[in-house]
Amino acid sequence: MKKVLIICGTGVATSTVVAAKVRDHLAAQGIEADVSQGKVMDLMGPAPEVDLIVATTEVPATLDVPVVRALPLLTGIGEDAALAEIVSALS
């Protein structure tokens, strides 16, 4: 199963909103994935073992995991494009 890590400032606030949307969308598309949340400070340590990071905030440039910017999922502007990007990154 693919692993998706949702990152925001606290691992609580905006990432909860984004995680719910990503979970719903992936389920609707029939893609099985493990969606978890984290805070950006956690990325300062060893790199997380995930297939995709979806971040509402800036993440360190040194990560070798694909990153999708999640701002559209918060504002609703460009939401479909962002969801499509997430799906294509996982397939």
Next chain:
Amino acid sequence: MESILGPISGYLTGLGPSVVLPVLITIFGLILGLKLGKSFRAGVTIGIGFIGINLVIGLLGGQVGPAATAMAEGLGVSLDVVDVGWPSSAAIAFGSAIGAMIIPLGLLVNVILLVTGLTRTFDIDLWNYWHSALIGALVAAVTESFLLGLLSAAVHLALVLAFADLTAPIVQKYFQLPEISFPHGTSAPYGLLAIPLNRLFDAIPGLKGLDATPAAIQKRFGMFGESLMMGLVLGLLIGIFGYGFDDPAADSTAILTLAISLAAAMFLLPRMVAILMEGLMPISEAARTFVQKRFPGRTFYIGLDSAVAVGQPSVIATSLILVPVTLLIAVALAPAGNRVLPLVDLATIPFVVAVMVPIFRGNIVRSVIGGGILIGAGLFVATWIAPTFTQVAVASGFALEEGQTTISSIVDGANPLTAVFFAAARLGVPGVLGAALLSLGAVFAIRVAMARRDRAAAAAGSQEPSA
């Protein structure tokens, strides 16, 4: 009116937020057009979040409170007020009588401000109304007036929205977030104070060119970022200073238990709040659609949680340095009257500096100095409000026995705006009304400044093609 509202709010606080909020949220969801099932599920989820947070606050109070007191006696450093952090503050705020009303009140205030054109930020992040609810709850506790509390919460929200408008162009440019602003109760007031500080720093000769690179700092201070390790180390230190080592068996047990408990509390609190958030989300989404549908075609700034800015390298670097600096400041200021022991909110420092950093144009040296000054001053505010903060927490149904542990929070307890509203409340009715008038004056002044800025931008824009 007060005589009717008094007993009602008394009964509601008696029931506690874990019972009242599920009911309120369900009703509110229905009004906004959510289906009953979805609405009810959201309400119950929020109730569960409250129970979870209460469990962890109990752990903090029971484990850390006595150890902090013991450390205070042993070292002669009286840091006996436990910083329960923003997750607890948010829960306490939503759990108060004011918090029960804050979502409809906040939406109303925001819509009125948009319709009248006084502010242009639409806050789509209803979660962050808790900052205003906390102010309202503190004012209500001091003045013993529910209505004055509501008024203060409304005025606080208006101020924060105006601050968000004011800092929006800088924020949008620096973080490359078009159309976004941060009406965030923590970040916005600190950001405002960074403007005069930046002018001051410009005037200090040695400081002007000083800066540091984020990458090196992240490498060296990275360990301060992980709340799990931070909790463990802080717990060990407090334990060693608090319990000593006269009786190796008993003391080592106490120290190690404290360390793992503090690590657990710092790790668990945000998880519990995530449950609250999950419940609030469908309501927040419904409210956003509700308002956007009724005011189409208006251009807003979209008000977001400053959490989206926290990952910016200079914000992270500044925050990492400020973790140990804040602890040192707290100890150094103890003889001068600070009693707050920074704990949970050490992980929330990014929110203090999120809007300051762009105003300092990403300069880390300035951000650390500016942040340190404001946090240092804020510790006295957090100490000052601690008894009332504790009283509000107990009234909101949180498991603290009054007189046993005193709690406060750095992020919103130490906030400059908290100081203003708390001082006003201490002056009684004239104070609260005076503060409300002054705040509305400030909102209006910001509106005037914004209009001037718009005209300047328009003039610059129209000249550009010919130049």
